[in-house]
Amino acid sequence: MDRASHQSDKKHAVVTVAICFLIAVIEGLDIQAAGIAAAGIREYFGLDSSQLGIFFSAGILGLLPGALVGGRVADRVGRKKVLIWSTAVFALFTLCTVWVNSFSSLLAVRFLAGAGLGAAMPILITLASEAVTPQNRGRAVGLMYCGMPVGAAILSLVASTDFGTNWKNIFYLGGLLPIIVIPVMMWLLPESKEFLKAKEQANTIDQQSAVQSSFKDLFNSKNLFRTILIWVSYFFTLMVVYIMLSWLPSLFMELGFSRKEGSTAQFYFMVSATIGTIILGMLTDRWKKAYVIILMYGGILAGLFALNGASSLTQMYWASALVGAFVIGCQGVLYAFGGIVYPTELRGTGVGVASAVGRVGAMLGPAVAGQLLAAGFGAAGVISAAIPCIIISAIFMLFLVRRLQQV
Structure with missing residues (x-):
């Protein structure tokens, strides 16, 4: 029976992480979609640069209430049900x-x-975390989240084909793919065993306890300090992530390279991001957490300095790959920490609110970069401005690791 149970748990984990990976691929497609379709949308709707900027921000702004509500509702009614509905909403409006x-x-x-x-x-993040043992959560979230740069890289390749030259095809692809995945989720995706166990215990002990966990529990004596620490890290890390995602090709052009060379750099960024996310996720489970924090934020800083100091196209490509490996990989590790920091009954809420705080940074980052470029600071100024954000994030994450070790 033990062997059969082990095989069942392993299958549960593989299926869950694989399906979550597919949804992350779709997120990666969407992140790239607006930028790739921008020229066609500008022409079709007759938009000026200001309106195009508002169009970019609208999708990111929508992430905030979605992250706040989705995680909270998932803690109440179940992970699978809310994931299917949220994917359907995304598909329809795409x-x-x-x-x-x-x-x-x-x-x-x-x-x-x-x-x-x-x-x-x-x-x-919650499903991937709860599908495996606590010792394997970093790896599971890393394998799941590497779907994001995979999706972005795939769309970059699609955009270079005749199919991708029509902006409408980009959104047809982004909307139809999740519709195909929804029946797969309904049929194959198992509900989180941890959620079902917590719900059963709640029903056994106290019929009301299932709804007692709420947003305010993020700020009780046990969770207050760790909530603040992870919020700050999410905010500043995602600020830098989205500066790189939004502006890397433009920064290349600011430095004297062509648009095509900037797009190639973005592709290298995404490919290395996939590798970095997997490796850092595995190291999160195997190394001391503090070592992983130092490695990934040190890697981001090295990449930023390399971007600022590179003089040839080859050096710029290598620098882009270095930044991609660590900055996207770092985001995957932060998501894994969200699964580690909070207990089962509060995990969806905690990760959801932290993600929403991170999305505020994601909105501000590209806007700040645009202002710096408009003020004449150039690409070097934008890259230099990202460095203190990374240092702050690293310090707060090290404090969080220390706090978790004290519990």
Whole structure:
């Protein structure tokens, strides 16, 4: 029976992480979609640069309420159910992007698509975390989250084909893929065993205890300090992540390289990000947590300094790959920490709120970078401004590791 139970648990974990990986691939597609389709959307709707910036922000803004609500509802009614509905919302409004005819309706559907995607992300992290033993959570979240750069890299390749030259095809792809994945989730995705166990215990002990965990529990005596620490780290790390995701090709052009060379750098960034996310996730389980924090933030700093100091195209490609490996990998590790920091009954809520705080940084980062470029600081100024953000994140994560060791 023990062997049979072990095989069942292993199958449960593999299926869960694989399906969550597919949803993360779709998130990666969406992250790249707006930028790749920008030129076609600008022409189709007759937008100026300011309106195009608002279009970019609408999807990211939608992630905030989605992350806040999705994680909370998943703690109440179940991970699987909320993930299916949030994926359906994202798919529907991504397809609607193709069919709208006004700028206001374009913003509305991008916001709602972002809300669906924002609700899905904390559930993906929670499901991947709860599908494995606590000793393997970093690896599981890393394997799941590497789907994001895979999706972004795939869309970059699609964009270079005749199919990808039509902006509507980009959103058809982004909307139809999750519709295909939804039946797979309904059929194959198991509910979290930890959630079912916690729910059963709650029903046995106290019928009301299932709804007693709430947002305020993030700030009780046990969780207050760790909540603040992880929020600050999420905020500043995602600020740098989205500066790189949004501006890397443009920063290349600021440094005198061509648009095509900038796009190639973005591709190297995403490929190395996939590798870095997997390796850092595995190291999270095997090394002391403090060593992983020092490695990944040290790697980001090394990459930023390399970008600032590189003089040839080859050096810039290597620097882009170095930054990608560590900055996206770092985000995967932070998501894994969200699964470690909070108990089962609060995990979806905790990861969801932390993700929402991180998304605020994600919105501010590209805007701050744009202001720095407009003020004449150039690419070097943008890259230099990212360095203190990384140092602050590293310090707060090291404090969090120390706090977890004291418990």
